[in-house]
Amino acid sequence: xxxxxxxxxxxxxxxxxxxxxxxxxxxxxxxxxxxxxxxxxxxxxxxxxxxxxxxxxxxxxxxxxxxxxxxxxxxxxxxxxxxxxxxxxxxxxxxxxxxxxxxxxxxxxxxxxxxxxxxxxxxxxxxxxxxxxxxxxxxxxxxxxxxxxxxxxxxxxxxxxxxxxxxxxxxxxxxxxxxxxxxxxxxxxxxxxxxxxxxxxxxxxxxxxxxxxxxxxxxxxxxxxxxxxxxxxxxxxxxxxxxxxxxxxxxxxxxxxxxxxxxxxxxxxxxxxxxxxxxxxxxxxxxxxxxxxxxxxxxxxxxxxxxxxxxxxxxxxxxxxxxxxxxxxxxxxxxxxxxxxxxxxxxxxxxxxxxxxxxxxxxxxxxxxxxxxxxxxxxxxxxxxxxxxxxxxxxxxxxxxxxxxxxxxxxxxxxxxxxxxxxxxxxxxxxxxxxxxxxxxxxxxxxxxxxxxxxxxxxxxxxxxxxxxxxxxxxxxxxxxxxxxxxxxxxxxxxxxxxxx
Amino acid sequence: xxxxxxxxxxxxxxxxxxxxxxxxxxxxxxxxxxxxxxxxxxxxxxxxxxxxxxxxxxxxxxxxxxxxxxxxxxxxxxxxxxxxxxxxxxxxxxxxxxxxxxxxxxxxxxxxxxxxxxxxxxx
Numbered sequence: 376x377x378x379x380x381x382x383x384x385x386x387x388x389x390x391x392x393x394x395x396x397x398x399x400x401x402x403x404x405x406x407x408x409x410x411x412x413x414x415x416x417x418x419x420x421x422x423x424x425x426x427x428x429x430x431x432x433x434x435x436x437x438x439x440x441x442x443x444x445x446x447x448x449x450x451x452x453x454x455x456x457x458x459x460x461x462x463x464x465x466x467x468x469x470x471x472x473x474x475x476x477x478x479x480x481x482x483x484x485x486x487x488x489x490x491x492x493x494x495x496x497x498x499x500x501x502x503x504x505x506x507x508x509x510x511x512x513x514x515x516x517x518x519x520x521x522x523x524x525x526x527x528x529x530x531x532x533x534x535x536x537x538x539x540x541x542x543x544x545x546x547x548x549x550x551x552x553x554x555x556x557x558x559x560x561x562x563x564x565x566x567x568x569x570x571x572x573x574x575x576x577x578x579x580x581x582x583x584x585x586x587x588x589x590x591x592x593x594x595x596x597x598x599x600x601x602x603x604x605x606x607x608x609x610x611x612x613x614x615x616x617x618x619x620x621x622x623x624x625x626x627x628x629x630x631x632x633x634x635x636x637x638x639x640x641x642x643x644x645x646x647x648x649x650x651x652x653x654x655x656x657x658x659x660x661x662x663x664x665x666x667x668x669x670x671x672x673x674x675x676x677x678x679x680x681x682x683x684x685x686x687x688x689x690x691x692x693x694x695x696x697x698x699x700x701x702x703x704x705x706x707x708x709x710x711x712x713x714x715x716x717x718x719x720x721x722x723x724x725x726x727x728x729x730x731x732x733x734x735x736x737x738x739x740x741x742x743x744x745x746x747x748x749x750x751x752x753x754x755x756x757x758x759x760x761x762x763x764x765x766x767x768x769x770x771x772x773x774x775x776x777x778x779x780x781x782x783x784x785x786x787x788x789x790x791x792x793x794x795x796x797x798x799x800x801x802x803x804x805x806x807x808x809x810x811x812x813x814x815x816x817x818x819x820x821x822x823x824x825x826x827x828x829x830x831x832x833x834x835x836x837x838x839x840x841x842x843x844x845x846x847x848x849x850x851x852x853x854x855x856x857x858x859x860x861x862x863x864x865x866x867x868x869x870x871x872x873x874x875x876x
Numbered sequence: 877x878x879x880x881x882x883x884x885x886x887x888x889x890x891x892x893x894x895x896x897x898x899x900x901x902x903x904x905x906x907x908x909x910x911x912x913x914x915x916x917x918x919x920x921x922x923x924x925x926x927x928x929x930x931x932x933x934x935x936x937x938x939x940x941x942x943x944x945x946x947x948x949x950x951x952x953x954x955x956x957x958x959x960x961x962x963x964x965x966x967x968x969x970x971x972x973x974x975x976x977x978x979x980x981x982x983x984x985x986x987x988x989x990x991x992x993x994x995x996x997x998x999x
Contacts, residue, residue: 504947508954515957515958522968527972530965530968530972530973531973531979531980534965534966534969534978537961538896538962538978541908541958541962542896542911544955544958545911545912552918552944553922555922561943
């Protein structure tokens with residue numbers, strides 16, 4: 376088992392390098408290699424999920440340097456789940472690129488794999504500095520992907536995105552520096568143990584480090600004062616990249632759960648985060664709802680639903696109970712996949728609308744209007760959170776998990792009003808795109824079969840989230856128990872064994 | 877020594893952040909660079925300052941912590957790559973947008989400033 380743990384990091388890396396060297400080969404060959412590699416990672420992630428569902432936590436000490444000294448790679452329930460969510464997304468995005476005839480393919484596929492490598496690494500690592508390194512791997516791939524295709528709008532959005540994230544990375548190092556200066560270790564499990572022994576006079580400094588790290592993860596996950604880069608960057612990126620970026624905000628959310636939930640949420644600075652996270656969550660949802668009503672392009676609208684979903688997840692994290700975390704991660708899976716579906720769907724609709732693209736104005740009737748309109752309807756229902764699709768269950772679980780009190784009143788009203796705003800906005804979009812039409816236009820090509828495959832697989836999985844809600848929730852329940860009481864994680868890290876040769 | 881290092885980091889951070897808040901890409905890139913320097917020094921200083929001590933255990937009774945040095949090397953390499961990337965991106969944005977404003981909108985400068993500049997140029 377143990378060497379297998381490196382597959383989700385090494386395989387994308389090797390594939391990416393291979394594809395860079397094969398830049399001149401035929402598109403068919405490179406695409407097939409790319410997809411095959413992504414499918415293997417998907418299979419491995421499924422295996423990890425099955426393994427950790429049985430209760431095992433796999434630890435791999437790189438170079439046989441045992442914790443707390445070396446870097447460890449660790450797959451518990453949370454990491455395995457996030458790997459799976461990402462692997463599905465990567466497969467779908469790659470499948471979507473297949474239909475592009477005039478694609479300048481010289482770097483798209485390798486960049487997707489580099490991004491996947493960074494994201495998988497961030498999910499798997501058990502070392503705080505290594506988390507930073509994988510963040511950077513992920514970010515540099517995402518910088519190149521964000522401006523892929525060129526053009527004014529992408530250059531502008533890309534510049535903002537890159538500069539903000541570079542500043543964020545510098546703050547990440549500051550946070551890491553303070554943590555190391557105080558505790559003298561970078562291993563997450565060891566850090567958690569050291570925090571408990573920290574003398575009280577150092578607690579304020581550690582609190583400062585925790586909040587600096589919250590700033591960094593908040594920038595990645597796009598919470599309120601830090602989300603302004605997101606709508607532009609997501610709306611400017613090409614569709615498969617925008618779909619792939621659906622996981623990027625979730626990396627921030629994951630890091631908050633992992634780092635703040637496991638390391639900082641104990642004795643000297645326990646409950647440090649809750650007073651920050653509550654207002655942030657509520658204001659993020661509110662800002663996202665205003666944005667979703669105000670923008671003039673479908674892609675920007677979907678980008679704002681990402682902001683709303685991040686706010687919803689942050690609220691779940693702020694509650695910090697097993698129930699709330701279970702709901703949060705159910706919602707996270709749903710939100711990642713459905714956002715990707717919507718980005719891809721918008722792209723195929725925009726292609727058929729021609730020069731109108733995705734702006735919400737009266738335009739020609741598209742070729743496959745009834746089919747795409749129904750598809751948009753179903754996806755919109757899911758993202759808004761109407762029954763019977765996954766968004767509804769995610770939100771209901773979260774609302775149910777809210778403890779009684781003023782927090783409950785705030786969260787219920789903001790989430791429900793936010794959903795209403797999304798319904799209004801997407802309803803208007805749908806009626807404009809499909810009903811307020813001028814002449815029929817059939818000159819545009821039909822949706823390619825690979826694009827259907829890509830969207831249908833994600834859509835089927837979000838529906839499967841509802842159909843198989845019972846086993847999914849059992850898994851998530853066990854996972855949340857593991858997160859709330861991480862002794863099993865610590866035990867697994869500290870009893871790491873040397874890997875046989 | 878601690879004081880000097882602290883002042884250096886503070887000045888670098890201050891100038892870096894000031895430049896970051898400018899509206900043109902060149903000062904922003906300079907600001908990022910200075911900020912990265914400050915951050916790297918900060919990370920290095922977190923291993924505590926110690927003289928005449930090798931960063932290896934078992935070699936001397938007094939040894940300095942080797943880990944921050946390894947961490948800061950990684951951070952320097954990453955920072956270097958990122959700076960290179962942002963320079964290229966800025967050049968690209970300059971070419972695509974026709975100016976070096978971070979928002980891509982070149983606002984016409986107030987007339988007074990322009991006349992002052994032409995006067996300077998003439999003088």
